[in-house]
Each structure stands twice: as structure tokens, then as C-alpha cells.
Amino acid sequence: MRTRGLTKRFGHQTAVDGIDLTVPTGAVFGFLGPNGSGKTTTIRMLLGLVTPTAGSVELLGEPMPLRAGRALPRVGALVEGPAFHPYLSGRDNLVRLDAADRTTERGTAARRIDGALDRVGLLPAAGKRYRAYSLGMRQRLAIAAALLTPKDLMVLDEPTNGLDPQGTREVRTLIGSLAEDGTTVLVSSHLLAEVEQVCTHLGVMHVGRLVAQGTAAELRGDREVEASIETDRPETAAAVLRELGLADVRVVRRRAVGRLAGVAPERVVSACVQGGLAVTGFAVDAPTLEDVFVSLTGEGFDVSG
Numbered sequence: 001m002r003t004r005g006l007t008k009r010f011g012h013q014t015a016v017d018g019i020d021l022t023v024p025t026g027a028v029f030g031f032l033g034p035n036g037s038g039k040t041t042t043i044r045m046l047l048g049l050v051t052p053t054a055g056s057v058e059l060l061g062e063p064m065p066l067r068a069g070r071a072l073p074r075v076g077a078l079v080e081g082p083a084f085h086p087y088l089s090g091r092d093n094l095v096r097l098d099a100a101d102r103t104t105e106r107g108t109a110a111r112r113i114d115g116a117l118d119r120v121g122l123l124p125a126a127g128k129r130y131r132a133y134s135l136g137m138r139q140r141l142a143i144a145a146a147l148l149t150p151k152d153l154m155v156l157d158e159p160t161n162g163l164d165p166q167g168t169r170e171v172r173t174l175i176g177s178l179a180e181d182g183t184t185v186l187v188s189s190h191l192l193a194e195v196e197q198v199c200t201h202l203g204v205m206h207v208g209r210l211v212a213q214g215t216a217a218e219l220r221g222d223r224e225v226e227a228s229i230e231t232d233r234p235e236t237a238a239a240v241l242r243e244l245g246l247a248d249v250r251v252v253r254r255r256a257v258g259r260l261a262g263v264a265p266e267r268v269v270s271a272c273v274q275g276g277l278a279v280t281g282f283a284v285d286a287p288t289l290e291d292v293f294v295s296l297t298g299e300g301f302d303v304s305g
């Protein structure tokens with residue numbers, strides 16, 4: 001899935017500003033950004049629910065909206081969430097939704113529905129009324145509804161919004177199992193911590209712009225990783241670090257600290273030992289993604305929820 005220069009203006013306001021989004025096949029792509037940064041508008045354009053002001057979308061290799069008929073049936077989405085009937089069971093809700101889909105075969109409905117319920121782990125609770133479901137179960141039922149027919153791409157807009165930690169874990173586990181089955185997943189969130197663990201790739205929106213995208217490792221960037229050596233002669237250690245090619249080398253109390261800048265961490269220790277230093281401590285610290293995003297956007301994510 002990819003976009004080129006995708007733009008949406010509402011009057012004078014540019015909600016999405018020329019973004020080039022690339023979601024590799026098989027990825028779990030975390031689409032991150034604070035509320036109002038343009039994630040939902042982007043997702044609505046991807047799904048053909050909103051017409052872009054400019055730019056293009058390619059969905060499952062098909063140009064949109066030209067080949068929408070080919071791509072969209074293979075794309076499942078959780079954007080607004082389907083309307084479920086509170087007094088019907090989870091299964092009966094899916095029976096209703098499935099019956100409304102004229103493209104599917106009647107004879108295989110029961111198998112399709114139980115398959116979808118099983119996929120989201122709701123088979124044991126399939127006979128319970130929807131109103132008795134927890135928020136996490138409701139969200140999983142919505143995903144089951146999207147899975148009634150096989151999907152190559154699932155687009156989930158803030159699927160953990162309003163969920164308690166248990167519900168969040170349920171949805172995260174489900175995203176992981178979708179990915180294991182080979183489904184590409186695009187999941188948006190304003191909470192980095194909720195999706196970070198399950199994502200192979202991340203994209204960060206900030207005021208309508210995509211300020212970064214790539215794997216977590218790419219976003220962190222090797223050069224940001226710092227090594228620190230603790231010794232009784234930190235000034236000597238600092239000289240060794242500089243000699244090795246570390247950047248921004250400085251002494252902090254009993255430690256010499258510097259950015260690795262591509263130098264292998266194990267070389268730092270061996271060089272210090274060979275230099276006759278008594279190394280009493282060694283640490284390599286990558287900045288958290290939170291740090292990276294704060295530096296990209298000048299704003300923190302709402303990590304607490």
C-alpha cells in the first residue's frame with residue numbers, strides 16, 4: 001500500500017499535507033500521531049471514503065479509485081465500527097452482517113462466521129449478548145466482522161481507543177496473530193506504547209505531515225545510540241572513545257559517554273581494557289521511540305493514555 005503526495009484540504013485547513021506513505025506487504029504498520037494530526041483523514045482517503053484534494057493511492061498494488069473493485073474486497077477496515085445489535089449474541093450479529101453481504105455464498109455462512117469468531121478468540125463467548133461484551137470483546141467482534149471474507153490488508157483506526165489494559169492486550173494479540181497469518185496491518189494510534197511492541201514499521205504524523213517512517217530501528221538510527229564506560233580514569237576513557245570515532249564524547253562524573261556513530265559497542269570495551277583502564281561499568285542506551293518522536297515533533301505522545 002502506498003500513497004504519493006496525498007493531500008486533503010478542508011477549506012483553508014490542510015488536514016493531510018502531501019504524504020508519501022509506504023506500507024510494505026506483510027508489515028504491521030503503526031500509524032502514529034497526536035489527535036488531530038490527520039491519521040483518520042488519511043485512512044479515510046486510503047479506503048475511498050474521502051476524495052483526496054491531490055495525490056494518489058495504490059492499494060494492494062491497484063491504483064485507486066480506478067481499480068477499487070479489485071482491491072477493496074480484500075481490504076478489511078475498522079474505521080467507525082459496524083453497528084451491532086445489543087440484544088443479539090455476537091454470533092447472531094455476524095449472521096446479520098454476513099447475510100447483508102450479497103457476494104458471499106449462503107451455504108458456507110456458518111463456517112465463515114465461526115471461523116471469524118475463532119480468529120478473534122470469541123468462539124467461547126459467541127452465544128453471549130453483545131451488550132454483555134467488554135469493550136475489548138466488542139472491538140474484537142468488529143474485527144471479526146471485517147474478517148468474514150479473507151483479507152490481505154486490515155486497516156484499524158484507533159482500535160485500542162477507550163480500552164482498558166486487558167482489552168488493549170487482547171487487540172494487540174489479535175493484531176499479532178493477523179500478521180502471523182500473513183495479513184498486512186495498518187493500525188493508527190495516538191498512544192505509541194500501545195502499539196509499538198506489535199509493529200514492524202512505524203509512521204509518525206504531525207500537523208498533517210508524515211515526519212518519519214520506517215522500521216523502529218531505522219527511526220531510532222544507530223548514530224543515536226550512546227555508550228558509557230565507568231572507570232576511575234574517565235578522562236582517559238574519553239580519549240579512547242574519541243580515538244575510536246565516537247561522537248559527542250564527554251565526561252559525566254566517573255563515566256565517559258559518547259554516541260556510537262556506527263562503532264560496534266564491544267569494540268569500546270576492548271579498547272578501554274587494552275588501554276589499561278579498569279572498567280567497572282559499561283552501558284549502551286538506545287533512545288526510546290518516545291524520545292525520537294519528541295525530537296521529531298517537538299511534542300510528546302500521550303503515553304499515560
Ligand SMILES: Nc1ncnc2c1ncn2[C@@H]1O[C@H](COP(=O)(O)OP(=O)(O)OP(=O)(O)O)[C@@H](O)[C@H]1O
Binds near residue numbers: 010034037
Ligand atoms: N470533514 C471535515 N471537515 C473539516 N475539517 C476536518 C474534517 N475532518 C477532519 N478535519 C480536520 O482535519 C484535521 C485532521 O483530523 P483527523 O481526524 O484526520 O486527525 P486524526 O489524527 O485522525 O485525529 P483523531 O485521532 O482525533 O481522529 C483536524 O484538524 C480536523 O479538525
